[in-house]
Amino acid sequence: MFQTVLNALNQGFLLTLALFLVTLAGALPLGLLVSFGSMSRFRPLRYVMRTIVWIFRGSPLLLQLFIIFYVPGELDHNIWAFSSGRFWAAATAFILNYACYFSEIYRGGIESIPRGQDEAGLVLGMTKQQIFFKVKFMQLVRRIVPPISNEIITLVKDTSLANSIALAEVIWAGKKFMKSDGLVWPLFFTILYYLAFTGLLTLFFGWLEKKLSYYSV
Amino acid sequence: MAMLEVSHMEKRFGNTEVLKDISFSLEKGQSLAIIGSSGSGKTTLLRSLNFLETPDAGTITVDGQLLLDAAVRTKASDKEIRKKRLRFGLVFQNFNLFPQYTALENVMLASQLLAKERPDYRQNRREILEQIRTRGVELLTQVGLQDRLDNYPHQLSGGQQQRVAIARALALDPDILCFDEPTSALDPELTGEVLKVIRSLAERNMTMIIVTHEMAFARDVADQIIFMDGGVIVEQGPARQVIEHPVQERTRRFLSRYQGQS
Ligand SMILES: Nc1ncnc2c1ncn2[C@@H]1O[C@H](COP(=O)(O)OP(=O)(O)OP(=O)(O)O)[C@@H](O)[C@H]1O
Ligand SMILES: [Mg+2]
Numbered sequence: 406m407f408q409t410v411l412n413a414l415n416q417g418f419l420l421t422l423a424l425f426l427v428t429l430a431g432a433l434p435l436g437l438l439v440s441f442g443s444m445s446r447f448r449p450l451r452y453v454m455r456t457i458v459w460i461f462r463g464s465p466l467l468l469q470l471f472i473i474f475y476v477p478g479e480l481d482h483n484i485w486a487f488s489s490g491r492f493w494a495a496a497t498a499f500i501l502n503y504a505c506y507f508s509e510i511y512r513g514g515i516e517s518i519p520r521g522q523d524e525a526g527l528v529l530g531m532t533k534q535q536i537f538f539k540v541k542f543m544q545l546v547r548r549i550v551p552p553i554s555n556e557i558i559t560l561v562k563d564t565s566l567a568n569s570i571a572l573a574e575v576i577w578a579g580k581k582f583m584k585s586d587g588l589v590w591p592l593f594f595t596i597l598y599y600l601a602f603t604g605l606l607t608l609f610f611g612w613l614e615k616k617l618s619y620y621s622v
Numbered sequence: 623m624a625m626l627e628v629s630h631m632e633k634r635f636g637n638t639e640v641l642k643d644i645s646f647s648l649e650k651g652q653s654l655a656i657i658g659s660s661g662s663g664k665t666t667l668l669r670s671l672n673f674l675e676t677p678d679a680g681t682i683t684v685d686g687q688l689l690l691d692a693a694v695r696t697k698a699s700d701k702e703i704r705k706k707r708l709r710f711g712l713v714f715q716n717f718n719l720f721p722q723y724t725a726l727e728n729v730m731l732a733s734q735l736l737a738k739e740r741p742d743y744r745q746n747r748r749e750i751l752e753q754i755r756t757r758g759v760e761l762l763t764q765v766g767l768q769d770r771l772d773n774y775p776h777q778l779s780g781g782q783q784q785r786v787a788i789a790r791a792l793a794l795d796p797d798i799l800c801f802d803e804p805t806s807a808l809d810p811e812l813t814g815e816v817l818k819v820i821r822s823l824a825e826r827n828m829t830m831i832i833v834t835h836e837m838a839f840a841r842d843v844a845d846q847i848i849f850m851d852g853g854v855i856v857e858q859g860p861a862r863q864v865i866e867h868p869v870q871e872r873t874r875r876f877l878s879r880y881q882g883q884s
Binding site: 521522530543547621 | 705707720
């Protein structure tokens, strides 16, 4: 029995992991675009972006998930009506939500880099792009690793919200044994997956922070 | 012919006139010190020369080439501005080194990026980068930091950081090197090493504009001095004359505050 449970949980955890990775792959770069938008000198764009950020950060992720998954179902053409539709609905909600959180962290980081760094670059004939990527990017990375790593660890736990739209992630896999076999422990057992995963991430980010502190400002 | 000619430059921030009818010229190989009390517009003038501010009126001519005519309102492309900027170098009061790069990397970075625009970059990449490195080492040696090539800015004293910043500005061979109070952020015992470097540049006939509060240094190193007050040039002339025999009452009053310092 234990082996059966373990196999099922492993299956579920793979989906948890996939949702986690897809969310990061989408939200980390998208967040940068959103942060540029919310710092734009073009006022309408800035207002639109900041409003979007407020909506996603100011309301429950669970609700966003329901809206993104169920609203298309109410319409004539359900865009999620394909085999992995649930997964992509969840991924969409997570990417949008996390991009907004990340964008605020990026924005804080970018705004905290002294103006003198831009000016030093400009005076040396660099382009704006070169200044961003060659001068400010590494400083930005260093400033944002601690807050981003907090969000990423929260994301690990937030992926469990996807079981509310019946995505068979690890908690869903654990719960199934309650109905089918009257077993409770598989559900509780899933906590070990989360602890192992967040533990590894904590170690990784600790290492990364150390690695990045080869210089100080 | 003058290396630099600035005429009738004006700059306003909102309703405050910060630069009023600024005109001066600077011969090739000469150095000009700009002195004046706080808020008189010295920094704004240097920033305008380096295209960090856009003057509201006036022209800037370098080596006979008109770089900026504020009356012409067509916006120059970024590329053009970048090219014009390279005629000037600017050393900031608080260094503004790039903290994540070593001293040598700070000096080489802009040259490396610029080299990518050369048509022969792909073919001769290795040689070009090797030349840039050689030049970087040479410049850091010139400012006395040959032992500090691989140090990060935070591992260097303020005086050393400012010398790296000078080497970095020299790396692009500017026609005119500007300094904005290069020693003001330094502990008194560290100003000497930076002033020494600037002095040696003067001896090599680098064309320079130096905003400074070090009157003795201005007198001894600069060829010309401009005294600014309230956004205007109150007095300009040969360095020794302006410091020792100022003509204007305002200059005298300003200088009296520094008496005994030299
Ligand atoms: N970006 C800006 N916006 C508004 N006012 C400015 C700006 N930059 C400078 N000023 C004002 O312009 C005036 C001249 O400033 P500037 O920095 O050029 O003086 P300074 O001679 O360099 O003074 P200091 O010796 O203190 O460095 C000051 O009154 C300052 O408040
Ligand atoms: Mg100033």
